[in-house]
Amino acid sequence: MDLLRPNIARLAPYVPGEQPQEPGWIKLNTNENPYPPSPRVVEAIAAAARGPLQLYPDPVATQFRKLAAERFQVGADWILPANGSDENLTLLFRAFVDPGEIVAFPYPSYILYETLALIQGGCPKRLTLRPDWSWDLAATRAQIEQAKLVLVPNPNSPSGNRWSDDDLLALVPPRGVLVLDEAYGDFADTPHRAELLRRPEAARIVITRSFSKSFSLAGIRLGFAIAQPELIAGMQKVKDSYNCDRLALAAGLAALEDWGAMEENSRRIRVSREWLAGELTRLGFEVVPSQANFVWCTHPSGEHQAIYEGLKRRRVLVRWMRFPGVAHAPEGLLHGLRISVGTDEELRGLAGHLREVLKELSLSPA
Ligand SMILES: Cc1ncc(COP(=O)(O)O)c(C=O)c1O
DSSP, X not given: XXXXXXXXXXXXXOOOOOOOOSSOOEEOSSOOOSSOOOHHHHHHHHHHHTXXXXXXXXXXXXXXXXXXXXXXXXXXXXXXXXXXXHHHHHHHHHHHOOTTOEEEEEESSOTHHHHHHHHHTOEEEEEEOOTXXXXXXXXXXXXXXXXXXXXXXXXXXXXXXXXXXXXXXHTSOTTSXXXXXXXXXXXXXXXXXXXXXXXXXXXXXXXXXXXXXXXXXXXXXXXXXXXXXXXXXXXXXXXXXXXXXXXXXXXXXXXXXXXHHHXXXXXXXXXXXXXXXXXXXXXXXXXXXXXXXXXXXXXXXOOHHHHHHHHHHTTEEOEEEEEEOOTTSGGGEEEEEEEEOOOHHHHHHHHHXXXXXXXXXXXXXX
């Protein structure tokens, strides 16, 4: 269609994980939290819904920014709330990337980065990770020399591993900005508290955080960026006036006030995660040690599609993922299954169904 900008006409749209709209699924494909948000958050949303919805929300989210800033021991002008982390990622592209500029990210990682780069007319550059998901830092430093943005999820998706602060500091591009996407940061055994923002390199670092995962609020859409005020002010210029609605901001405030509930929930998920990893290992999968609320696993048979489909027939959804262009993978295609940590009951259900599927495919462990 020649009405579209050529890069949009060519663009293969980002496809989010399946979201079945009917009940009855064990849904472990999009890394949602299996538990509901804290009752205080639900009450705050209900109270906001009884408030003056006919009035626009605070365009600069004064109260939210103040509380988030206290939590991370920075000034309020270091915080920018948005309609989920995804919106903050969009704002980063709008604010920092001119057409033709290089945008780099680890590969495999969050597929949306590449889509956003193409929408903006930027040049995506995949920084291929080693087979054990570590960085070849010498090669990478050369590749990010000219990058305007480097985006790094930490913990990474789909692998779930987390990189050290030293690795991350080595990824700050000399002519651009490093975005640390901490959508899964609260599930790590020792969660970050934005320590990197106190380093001299912080003038080139933006951290993005999400309420979707650890705060169980994927259905509300709220996230925030943390960075030095000059960077935040630039992003603020390109946002919609009212990018966060009253209900989202009320939910976010209550969630921040009830931080302990989030920590308790994350602790529970870490315990279930270790059980899931052990069970998958017993069933013959190779599992990457995870610091997130999901695990990445591969089966030596390589039959990931058949396993995914067998589970789906039993109304169990996991994410079957394929990443072409990975030189170290057989035929250049890295593939496997990403499985979100559900409730213990869901995980026991998954394990039972998985046992049957493997049997059907003659892949049961010896
Ligand atoms: C690495 C990563 N970043 C960001 C997001 C999106 O977060 P939000 O729901 O806050 O937009 C996701 C969602 O799956 C993700 O995996």
